[in-house]
Amino acid sequence: MTYASSRRDNLALAAVCLSSMMFGLEISSVPAILPTLEKVFRADFPQLQWTMNAYTIAVATVLMAAGTLADRYGRKRLLVLTIVVFGATSLLCGVAPDMPVLIVGRALQGASGGAMLICQVAVLSEQFNGAKERAWAFGWWGIVFGSGLGFGPVIGSGIAALMGWVWVFLLHGLIAALTAALAVAGVRESKDPDAQRLDLAGIVTLSVAVFCLAYFITEGGELGFSSPTALAIIGAAGVSLIAFIVAERITPHPMFDFSVFRVRPFSGALFGSMGMNFSFWPFMIYLPIWFQAGLGLDGLTAGLALLAYTLPTLVVPPFAERLSLRHGPGIVIPAGLFAIGLGFLIMRIGTGGGVAALPITLIGALAAGIGLGATNTPVTNTTTGSVSSDRAGMASGIDMSARMISLAINIALMGFVLVDGVLYSLKGAASGSFEAAQLRHLAEQIAAGTAAGLHDAVPGLPDAISRTAMAAGFGDVMLYGAIGVWVLAALSFLTFGRRREVYDPV
Structure with missing residues (x-):
């Protein structure tokens, strides 16, 4: 059987490409509906910012941890799990009754999406071993991922105009169900027997530092940048950043090798x-x-x-x-x-x-x-x-x-x-x-x-x-x-x- 006719590999590639499209769309399509969200929920400006920031901060939080977890517990297992969670959290965003629930849903979306992104790369690298096959697979992955990012604004605007803004999120629930089924059928399970331990100290300290800094900038105008609360938040960001650097220098298997x-x-x-x-x-x-x-x-x-x-x-x-x-x-x-x-x-x-x-x-x-x-x-x-x-x-x-x-x-x-x-x-x-x-x-x-x-x-x-x-x-x-x-x-x-x-x- 030639490579091109491998049904299982084609199913795996379809699953990875669809999941990458969902991830890209949720970055670039949501900005196009922010003015609509402002009108529907009477959202204030910081809430609109958090609609996007909750997603990106959550992605940054899980990136390094997801790779370690996939290596230890199985790349297919984690990919399927993250696809299902991404679909479920997309449904949560679509039925959100107010902005706080939507922001929480976006954070959960980002966490599952970041882990899903890391699993995509790991699965492609493992499933397609030859140089030619791997280049072919990553080429398709890049095209679909880029298309999701590039066409996201017009897709989001079109869906909102024709079907309503909720379908910008709800649609991913349907796509996720199909994608998970393709992943179960096509992706081969793989693990790393020498997988390293999870760098919890690095993950926690870096996440706290980024969140506190973003919170200080976003909410500082309302709190007062020189208020005790704001100063405590920026102080926590500084302490967390220092703790992150120390943790990465003393841990045997750091997620950031500064050298x-x-x-x-x-x-x-x-x-x-x-x-x-x-x-x-x-x-x-x-x-x-x-x-x-x-x-x-x-x-x-x-x-x-x-x-x-x-x-x-x-x-x-x-x-x-x-x-x-x-x-x-x-x-x-x-x-x-x-x-x-x-x-x-x-x-x-x-x-x-x-x-x-x-x-x-x-x-x-x-x-x-x-x-x-x-x-x-x-x-x-x-x-x-x-x-x-x-x-x-x-x-x-x-x-x-x-x-x-x-x-x-x-x-x-x-x-x-x-x-x-x-x-x-x-x-x-x-x-x-x-x-x-x-x-x-x-x-x-x-x-x-x-x-x-x-x-x-x-x-x-x-x-x-x-x-x-x-x-x-x-x-x-x-x-x-x-x-x-x-x-x-x-x-x-x-x-x-x-x-x-x-x-x-x-």
């Missing part, structure tokens, strides 16, 4: 990984709000407009790989990051308004998407290829953790910059009519896309004030994204240097 950071290509690529999540990916949460509330597009049209942002991430990677082979990742990765920053500056010009606002924004979104497509694949290949083969899994885990952690933190940071920019603009136009707490609440409403809040509070006050404030806030976010990604592009370029190294563990 790998001495490898210049690895560290240079890691700066690239962080750069994408200082700019492109967190802004996907806020761009639908700008398209709808700022530029006046309806939900479905906004989803189609988002294709300018996401489609290049599917088209550009093959060309980026060729450029990386010819010129080296030390050139391609910083150049890709620079293109993302350029795109953000172009989008910022679009906040000036006028008939050209939408075309300029789309041009900037396209440039940012091209930059992301040029950066993403070389980053992944360099982080795993610059270390010895026995550390490739660890390197991949650090890369994915860096992505999720920087994404979670920058979702919060971009939200803070957005609200602060709106608030600053409002202070100049309406500060005499409101107390400080009221003004902040109005700034959060405008940032979430509810421009009517300011108009209703003061009859006769022009809507232009809220629109100007929103444009100012989004302009600040775009500038933050451009500066952040350019700083990391410079760090990546300087870290790569001219040398090529391979990590040799000591």
Whole structure:
């Protein structure tokens, strides 16, 4: 029997690809319905942020643990379990009666999705042994995963418009049932007899540090950044981070081997990984709000407009790989990051308004998407290829953790910059009519896309004030994204240097 006719392997690949599609869709389709959630649940701006942050923080929490658990208890067993849990938590999100339940559901979704993602890679690596077969399998996996991310905004907008926002979540319950059945029928069970012990100390301390930092940034405006509660939270983040570093240095089998950071290509690529999540990916949460509330597009049209942002991430990677082979990742990765920053500056010009606002924004979104497509694949290949083969899994885990952690933190940071920019603009136009707490609440409403809040509070006050404030806030976010990604592009370029190294563990 030839490889291509292996029914079991085809079933396994179908299960892995469907599960990767679900994971990707839940990252990129949900931002497109955030304005709808704001209206349905009367959600405030921090709640909209937590809808995404709960997912990404949970993913980052389980990534390293999931690999160890899969090796010890069975990759097929954990994959099937996580698919079932992902489907169940998707149903929970779809029937959520309010925002707190939805946020809890998103956290559970993220935890099961992160474990599911790690199992996908492990299953493909084990099920497809030959180099040709493995390349074929991972190629299909990458296409489906990328399609879920790239088409997620328009799929989410389309489902919400035709069937209602709940089906953005409920649909995954049906897909998960099919995917679990395919996994049971097709995936071969495998374990690692030499699986290491779970690094509980590292997992707990890192998770607490990330959560506390994201909470401080997201809720600090409401709590007061200098309040005892806020200071206690940021103090807990600092103590947890120190405890994590100590734990990883003294444990016999750390999930983070810090010595790998001495490898210049690895560290240079890691700066690239962080750069994408200082700019492109967190802004996907806020761009639908700008398209709808700022530029006046309806939900479905906004989803189609988002294709300018996401489609290049599917088209550009093959060309980026060729450029990386010819010129080296030390050139391609910083150049890709620079293109993302350029795109953000172009989008910022679009906040000036006028008939050209939408075309300029789309041009900037396209440039940012091209930059992301040029950066993403070389980053992944360099982080795993610059270390010895026995550390490739660890390197991949650090890369994915860096992505999720920087994404979670920058979702919060971009939200803070957005609200602060709106608030600053409002202070100049309406500060005499409101107390400080009221003004902040109005700034959060405008940032979430509810421009009517300011108009209703003061009859006769022009809507232009809220629109100007929103444009100012989004302009600040775009500038933050451009500066952040350019700083990391410079760090990546300087870290790569001219040398090529391979990590040799000591």
